Amino acid sequence: xxxxxxxxxxxxxxxxxxxxxxxxxxxxxxxxxxxxxxxxxxxxxxxxxxxxxxxxxxxxxxxxxxxxxxxxxxxxxxxxxxxxxxxxx
Amino acid sequence: xxxxxxxxxxxxxxxxxxxxxxxxxxxxxxxxxxxxxxxxxxxxxxxxxxxxxxxxxxxxxxxxxxxxxxxxxxxxxxxxxxxxxxxxxxxxxxxxxxxxxxxxxxxxxxxxxxxxxxxxxxxxxxxxxxxxxxxxxxxxxxxxxxxxxxxxxxxxxxxxxxxxxxxxxxxxxxxxxxxxxxxxxxxxxxxxxxxxxxxxxxxxxxxxxxxxxxxxxxxxxxxxxxxxxxxxxxxxxxxxxxxxxxxxxxxxxxxxxxxxxxxxxxxxxxxxxxxxxxxxxxxxxxxx
Numbered sequence: 001x002x003x004x005x006x007x008x009x010x011x012x013x014x015x016x017x018x019x020x021x022x023x024x025x026x027x028x029x030x031x032x033x034x035x036x037x038x039x040x041x042x043x044x045x046x047x048x049x050x051x052x053x054x055x056x057x058x059x060x061x062x063x064x065x066x067x068x069x070x071x072x073x074x075x076x077x078x079x080x081x082x083x084x085x086x087x088x089x
Numbered sequence: 090x091x092x093x094x095x096x097x098x099x100x101x102x103x104x105x106x107x108x109x110x111x112x113x114x115x116x117x118x119x120x121x122x123x124x125x126x127x128x129x130x131x132x133x134x135x136x137x138x139x140x141x142x143x144x145x146x147x148x149x150x151x152x153x154x155x156x157x158x159x160x161x162x163x164x165x166x167x168x169x170x171x172x173x174x175x176x177x178x179x180x181x182x183x184x185x186x187x188x189x190x191x192x193x194x195x196x197x198x199x200x201x202x203x204x205x206x207x208x209x210x211x212x213x214x215x216x217x218x219x220x221x222x223x224x225x226x227x228x229x230x231x232x233x234x235x236x237x238x239x240x241x242x243x244x245x246x247x248x249x250x251x252x253x254x255x256x257x258x259x260x261x262x263x264x265x266x267x268x269x270x271x272x273x274x275x276x277x278x279x280x281x282x283x284x285x286x287x288x289x290x291x292x293x294x295x296x297x298x299x300x301x302x303x304x305x306x307x308x309x310x311x312x313x314x315x316x317x318x319x320x321x322x323x324x325x326x327x328x329x330x331x332x333x334x335x336x337x338x339x340x341x342x343x344x345x346x347x348x349x350x351x352x353x354x355x356x357x358x359x360x361x362x363x364x365x366x367x368x369x370x371x372x373x374x375x376x377x
Contacts, residue, residue: 013332013333013336013337013340015311015336015337015340015343015344016344017306017307017308017310017311017340017343017344018306018307018310019306019307020306020307020308022307022308022311022340024332024336026331026332026333026336029332031308031311031312033307033308035307
């Protein structure tokens with residue numbers, strides 16, 4: 001298993017409004033609105049899954065092939081990491 | 090953790106904190122100079138100095154001190170006390186002031202918000218002609234320290250309208266405002282509400298070619314709460330909650346209060362149509 005993806009809980013506040021999750025980076029004040037698959041990935045980042053497991057779970061939820069969605073999931077996870085919202089390991 | 094304060098407690102607090110006495114007011118607060126036309130908030134206090142020579146100091150627990158210029162103008166004094174000073178007192182006592190005029194329907198409040206000149210007061214007053222009494226004009230105070238659902242307090246400011254808005258809304262002129270605002274104090278045709286009510290909806294007024302009512306969903310509901318930069322800057326200065334606290338407050342409001350855009354043309358016909366549309370949608374919202 002590769003590095004587990006975990007949220008930096010101290011770095012952000014989040015709230016659900018309708019079908020969206022709004023996340024605010026407490027250091028920068030930047031907002032992130034997560035809908036659709038972005039919201040689904042965010043919810044899968046529960047500190048127990050690595051990138052492959054997140055991709056597999058998302059693929060199962062959406063009836064997709066993990067290989068087909070893998071690059072986009074990886075890109076989004078990298079964005080969250082760059083934004084200081086999650087970490088690997 | 091203390092129990093949420095009741096709306097009655099919030100109203101009594103506001104009454105107590107809004108008491109006025111006259112006397113000298115400093116020119117600086119918290120080590121910073123307050124130039125004419127500016128305001129400062131520091132350590133539970135608010136200071137504002139006006140170009141006309143008026144000075145206003147509010148100290149939490151001590152009420153408001155007003156320094157009058159050599160030639161006082163009671164009309165101007167009333168405008169400041171009902172405007173910036175009122176907003177500062179609210180913010181320094183944990184209330185969330187929104188730039189909105191509201192009506193009551195079915196025991197809940199429906200608030201119209203938008204920038205100055207958007208027609209908030211005129212629309213809210215005009216809805217009185219369709220049986221919806223007015224809850225507040227220009228400033229709506231929501232109490233985040235109260236219980237759920239979020240409650241807003243009845244307004245303390247008299248309705249002010251321009252002459253053309255009087256004609257559009259059916260409000261009755263009572264007295265000139267007295268300062269060069271071009272407005273008169275007026276009585277809304279549907280009367281006023283004097284009790285706190287749950288806040289059901291925030292409606293954002295926008296200009297457009299035809300009347301449209303469009304619900305606002307998701308993250309935009311949170312983002313829209315930041316539209317009113319002036320009042321929200323005062324809240325940030327007064328409440329010192331940090332980003333997490335501000336976010337939590339916005340999340341609570343956005344999570345409970347429905348929102349919509351009301352787009353309408355700036356014409357008498359468009360205004361009448363938008364009043365009917367708003368009344369219809371508010372009636373429909375009340376049935377949900």
